[in-house]
Amino acid sequence: MNAFIRVYQFNYIKGQVQNLVNGHSTAKDESVLNTIKSMAIERVSALFPNMNEEQKQLFQPITSIDDKEKAERFIDQLKPYVIPFNVTEQGIKKLFPKVKKLKIPALEDIDLREISYFSWVDYSANKKYIVIRRDKKLIGLQGSFTTSNQKGICSICNSYEDVGMFLVKKKGNVQGNFIKRGNYICQDSKTCNHNLMSLDKLYEFVERLNG
Numbered sequence: 735m736n737a738f739i740r741v742y743q744f745n746y747i748k749g750q751v752q753n754l755v756n757g758h759s760t761a762k763d764e765s766v767l768n769t770i771k772s773m774a775i776e777r778v779s780a781l782f783p784n785m786n787e788e789q790k791q792l793f794q795p796i797t798s799i800d801d802k803e804k805a806e807r808f809i810d811q812l813k814p815y816v817i818p819f820n821v822t823e824q825g826i827k828k829l830f831p832k833v834k835k836l837k838i839p840a841l842e843d844i845d846l847r848e849i850s851y852f853s854w855v856d857y858s859a860n861k862k863y864i865v866i867r868r869d870k871k872l873i874g875l876q877g878s879f880t881t882s883n884q885k886g887i888c889s890i891c892n893s894y895e896d897v898g899m900f901l902v903k904k905k906g907n908v909q910g911n912f913i914k915r916g917n918y919i920c921q922d923s924k925t926c927n928h929n930l931m932s933l934d935k936l937y938e939f940v941e942r943l944n945g
Contacts, residue, residue, distance in 0.1 A: 735788050737817045741850045743781050744816045746931040750774040751796065751805045758800040771797060818846035821872065826852070826865055829874030850930045851890075853923035855879055862900055864923075866940055875943055877902035881921050889917040889939050891929035896921045902943045915943045 739747075750773075757770035778793060779785070785793075792815065795808050823838055830836055839854045852865040862879035865872060881898040888895050901916035917939065920926035930936065 735792070735815065737815045738782070738789065739812060739816045741816060741819065741848065741927070742930045742933055744812065744847075745928060746781065747778055747812065748809060749931060750777055751799060751808060754796070754799045755802055755805050813847065816847040819849045819852060820867060821846070821852055821865060825872055826863075826874070829865060829872055830863065830876060833876070848924075849927045850933060851923070851927065851936060853926075864900075864940070866936060868937060868940075873940055873944070875902060875940060877916065877943070882918070886918050888920045888926060888929070890919050890936050891926045892935050893920070893926075893929040895925060895929070900943075915945075917943075 754770060754774050757767055761767055761770070775796060778796060782789065792812065795804075795811070799805050799808055821841065823841060826838055827836055837856050837858075844852075850866075853863060855862045860878055861876055864875040867873075878901045879898050880901070881896075884897075885894055886897040887893070888897055897918040898921045899916055900919050901914055904913045904915065919939070920929075
């Protein structure tokens with residue numbers, strides 16, 4: 735069976751599985767537990783409206799999850815079917831042709847089945863780079879990044895985390911003028927990727943700053 739689960743869907747499934755574990759550790763009423771189970775199955779199934787029989791069998795164990803051990807075993811069984819983020823070093827370099835000495839982290843050190851977007855900070859230049867894939871095309875953003883000493887809502891994952899200001903400078907309509915656009919996002923892109931259960935906010939963020 736080919737990989738068919740997107741990374742953000744995998745994160746969402748992990749959230750539903752955690753709900754099952756939490757429910758069984760706190761609730762004793764059988765009807766309450768059945769409701770939690772039904773909701774988890776319904777929500778996961780809604781992610782894949784066109785599932786074939788083989789895929790349905792893969793998700794079948796979710797009905798019996800009632801503790802952490804079973805949850806971890808189920809998640810481990812799903813991991814091989816997660817679609818990795820499709821990116822190459824050469825593809826990234828093409829997105830930033832004006833950056834002569836682009837310092838890209840080694841892709842082999844990154845689990846591409848755990849990221850919905852690729853991002854890193856070049857601290858020597860105080861630049862943060864963000865790479866997403868949308869409609870089979872790579873899109874790149876580069877901007878300054880200033881960490882803050884407080885938590886806030888990330889514009890990408892919509893979670894309450896340690897954030898910083900990502901700021902993009904674009905040429906204005908008048909020669910010599912520049913427009914700055916920015917917003918607060920997670921300081922740690924790994925945390926941000928783990929929080930992502932939908933790509934809507936990520937796409938909105940890139941569109942707003944790239945516009």
